[in-house]
Amino acid sequence: MPREADPLSQLSLEELRRRTSMKWRTYPEDVLPLWVAEMDVPLAEPVVRAIGEAVALGDTGYPAGTAYAEALAGFARERWGWDGPAAERTAIVPDVMLGIVEMLKLVSGPGDPVVVNSPVYPPFYQFVGNMGRPVVEAPLGVDGRIDFAVLESAFREVAEQADQPVYLLCSPHNPTGTVHTADELTRVARLARTYGVRVVADEIHAPIVAAGASFVPYLSVPGGESGLSVMSASKAWNLAGLKAALAIAGPDAADDLARLPEEVGHGPSHVGVIAHTAALREGGDWLDAVLSGLDENRRLLAELLAEHLPAVRYAPAQATYLAWLDCRELGLGDDPAAVFLERGRVALSSGTDFGTGGAGFVRLNLATSPELITEAVRRMAAALRAAS
Ligand SMILES: Cc1ncc(COP(=O)(O)O)c(C=O)c1O
Numbered sequence: 001m002p003r004e005a006d007p008l009s010q011l012s013l014e015e016l017r018r019r020t021s022m023k024w025r026t027y028p029e030d031v032l033p034l035w036v037a038e039m040d041v042p043l044a045e046p047v048v049r050a051i052g053e054a055v056a057l058g059d060t061g062y063p064a065g066t067a068y069a070e071a072l073a074g075f076a077r078e079r080w081g082w083d084g085p086a087a088e089r090t091a092i093v094p095d096v097m098l099g100i101v102e103m104l105k106l107v108s109g110p111g112d113p114v115v116v117n118s119p120v121y122p123p124f125y126q127f128v129g130n131m132g133r134p135v136v137e138a139p140l141g142v143d144g145r146i147d148f149a150v151l152e153s154a155f156r157e158v159a160e161q162a163d164q165p166v167y168l169l170c171s172p173h174n175p176t177g178t179v180h181t182a183d184e185l186t187r188v189a190r191l192a193r194t195y196g197v198r199v200v201a202d203e204i205h206a207p208i209v210a211a212g213a214s215f216v217p218y219l220s221v222p223g224g225e226s227g228l229s230v231m232s233a234s235k236a237w238n239l240a241g242l243k244a245a246l247a248i249a250g251p252d253a254a255d256d257l258a259r260l261p262e263e264v265g266h267g268p269s270h271v272g273v274i275a276h277t278a279a280l281r282e283g284g285d286w287l288d289a290v291l292s293g294l295d296e297n298r299r300l301l302a303e304l305l306a307e308h309l310p311a312v313r314y315a316p317a318q319a320t321y322l323a324w325l326d327c328r329e330l331g332l333g334d335d336p337a338a339v340f341l342e343r344g345r346v347a348l349s350s351g352t353d354f355g356t357g358g359a360g361f362v363r364l365n366l367a368t369s370p371e372l373i374t375e376a377v378r379r380m381a382a383a384l385r386a387a388s
Contacts, residue, residue: 001292007041008293009369016040021241023365026347033347034376037174039238039321039367044286047237050278054271063244063270068092071280072231072246078284079207082220085231089249091260094267096204096245097127099230100168102264103247104131106256107198107228108164115154115167115197117146119324119354119361121174124202128168139357144176144315144324146184148191155195167192169201171218172209175324175354175363177317179209182216189223201229204245205320207236207287211295213318219250226252233276235320236290237283238367244272290367294321297366301373308381321367324351328360330384337362344383346376 003009017024023038054060066087076082093099104114110132116124118137128135138154141147151167158165169188172179180188192199201218209215218224232245245268249257279287298316301323305312313326325348327336337350340362351361366373 001289001296005289006293006296007044007286007290008039008297008367010042011040011369013372027341031341031345031347032372032376032379034365034368034372035347035349035363037235037322037365037367038240039290040369040372041238041290041367043239044237044279044283046278046282046286047239047275050274051242051271054274059270059274061270062266063092063268063273066090067277068244068246068273068280071277075207075280075284076217080215080217080220082217084217084219084250085246085248089251089254089257091247091257092265092268092273093230093245093247094264095234095240095243096202096230096232097123098267099245099247100200100202101127101131102260103200103228103230104128104133104166104168106259107200108133108166112162112164112166113158115151115158115165116355117151117170117173118356119175119351119358120170121202122353122355124168124170125355133166137356140173140176140178144173144178146180146188148187151188152191152195155191155197159195159197165195165197167197167199169199169218171201171203172205172215172319174205174320175322175349175361177320177322177324179213179215179318182221185216185218185221186223188218189221189227193223193226199224199227201227203229203231204235206231207233208291208294208321209319210291210298210317215319219248225250228253228256233279233283236287237276237279239272239275239279242269242272242275244268244276294366297368297370297373298323300370301364301366301377304374304377308377309384321365323364323366325362325364326360327362332384332387334359336360339387340380340383342383343386344379346379346383
């Protein structure tokens, strides 16, 4: 792809450092940040236009209507061949994590356990724990896929403990980028039914798949009808600061979603809803350019690691813009990210924050330019030399 067509290659380091968001302001200026899931891209033109029009019109009040749900339905039909997110079974929520909190409140009570597949997005532990629900880990297999024997034993355990256990599925999975297949999701649904476990799916990374991979919505598989999902345009179009997301109920969970307190819908930003709607409706070409750039960045990272850090094990992911790097052979202990930060001045996410299976790993954010990925690996290699 020509450089000018790649949204990931448009912004200089100098421009990015003017940003005031978490990625760019958590660490001092000499640290190169490739950690939290923000993207180093200019926004898609249709999104910029929609926000500009809203601001020009003073259309900055409270959110209303079903435009977001309809835009997601169009996107889902086109990309995943799925007619699922019928507007009457959706609700706008402030963001994905708060949406998950609300879904958990609908189908469980305090003390009811929530099963997760570690290693997993760290806020799963924090948000679920803060709701007074114990987290029960069902670690992924070494191949990064769901280990069904482990999942079944976790389901059996939580079903014995509580009346309303929940499985919080991350699909595609952060940090491994695993895309669960239709067969795997069907098995999940079958097991969940057997043990009386409700499934809440976090599908925020759904639009971000690598060439050749296909995302399957959990609610679309046989048995997924009783599931609840939360989706958003925030990850794929870099709109996390424009708060909005959509909760979606399968046909058999419509009554649950109908109990969502009305005030939850006051939380999302109206301008956020406008931006997300424009992204889903008109941001497909921009997304495709990002996806091509990410395919190239995954290849580049594999080459750079093979050359400069051959002991790091990296399997390019099928989804997300995250790279999950097995650094256990580097001899840097459980938290190599701390060494890379201190000695290499490059900020990656610490694997230890992702729960069981994360020790010795780091997560690197690939949603940046090839130059910054190259510089990050150079810094990691320098850190390793300095540490040995
Ligand atoms: C799996 C997953 N869920 C949720 C979120 C956060 O989404 P939101 O900002 O909409 O709460 C992220 C952010 O990276 C994520 O990776």
